[in-house]
């Protein structure tokens with residue numbers, strides 16, 4: 292025997308895997324020495340035995356069929372790659388997990404299968420531990436998201452009550468500057484808590500996978516106009532310039548999510564900049580629409596850039612107050628994932644930050660930005676009619692009533708849609724419905740509005756409140772005339788403005804002023 296032949300013979304017997312050759316009838320015709328270590332069998336004793344001796348009994352019946360199948364379409368492959376777990380049986384009857392690779396070959400006109408068998412006990416244990424750890428992490432994460440979503444949602448109701456009571460007290464306290472100052476501080480704290488609740492609810496909802504983007508054709512100029520209106524007063528208060536690029540492109544995107552992404556970036560730019568300018572740029576290249584949010588603010592240290600998208604992460608700045616709650620960029624991260632718009636950040640400490648959102652070209656549509664899409668500005672003025680307030684929670688109802696009365700409205704309270712419908716005979720043009728979208732019954736605020744309008748025969752204006760405004764706006768397919776939607780906890784300024792606007796529209800349409 293040549294040296295090479297002798298070496299290959301030796302190698303065959305000492306291979307790290309147990310090797311057996313099985314003929315077409317399922318008989319073992321060869322077994323190497325490693326079989327002794329892996330199975331505890333004397334290799335020569337196996338020759339001529341059915342391959343079944345190496346299998347646990349429960350697999351034997353099925354194995355004959357597998358062997359026949361393999362001989363029909365023989366090819367080298369991992370055995371049982373579609374089966375979760377493979378087991379073999381040792382000479383002493385004990386079982387152990389295995390990995391098996393099969394290769395067909397022919398020898399002296401006969402067909403064989405070579406099987407390399409490896410004890411997978413350790414690998415299986417590591418894999419099982421990983422699978423268990425992952426399942427546990429996913430369970431904990433989804434429990435956290437559910438807890439946060441529920442807690443933040445349920446906390447909105449009492450927060451709404453506190454906010455309304457604060458607004459009512461501020462009106463009552465006119466002439467008492469000390470009390471007004473205290474109430475103003477309380478209002479700031481309420482606003483902070485509301486922001487935190489909003490952030491928590493947003494992140495947990497986005498993470499839960501419940502949000503599917505609703506695509507619409509959205510002119511970028513309209514989104515920029517909305518954002519300019521929203522942030523102008525903050526920029527002015529800090530003497531910062533806030534500039535938006537003028538660009539005529541239309542996106543096929545989810546308007547709410549896309550706006551939310553930019554709101555968080557612009558909000559941060561304004562928060563972390565004391566002088567200079569915030570610029571929102573837009574540039575088309577071959578593959579992307581690149582939207583940049585640039586500031587001339589304090590910047591972010593390079594070693595912190597990786598972490599700023601984590602929930603609750605805030606860059607520690609010695610002596611500087613914490614300006615947010617650490618959720619804005621976690622929302623950006625989730626929205627960027629859902630929309631498929633990658634977000635990158637570059638920053639230099641002391642010079643400023645530039646965040647870039649890349650919208651793929653496929654999301655762009657022929658431009659429609661000349662059609663007016665921006666929401667109509669809210670007009671001032673006071674409503675003249677009465678307000679029908681439908682709210683099932685007694686403490687929220689009485690706080691809202693109190694606030695509205697103090698703000699100069701007369702209020703008809705109703706605890707249920709039924710009570711509101713019973714008020715119909717008393718209603719006259721100029722009155723307005725103020726109701727939750729969810730009324731704790733089968734009937735939603737929208738159903739109630741339609742029923743009341745049917746009964747009255749005229750278009751009763753309405754303000755509908757929802758704790759989950761984004762979801763509600765997705766459900767409402769077409770705008771409802773003379774109906775405004777507001778989020779809860781209600782911003783009292785927005786509520787008064789909406790009531791005034793609907794009242795003014797009515798006066799204008801009526802032409803008589805009453």
Ligand code: ADP
Nearest residue numbers: 559560563599605606615616617618619620644
């Ligand atoms: P926060 O509510 O604290 O602003 P974010 O998740 O929005 O939370 O941001 C995380 C942290 O990243 C912030 O606390 C801040 O330190 C840093 N950061 C984000 N945007 C900017 C920016 N434009 N300039 C400087 N620092 C920023």
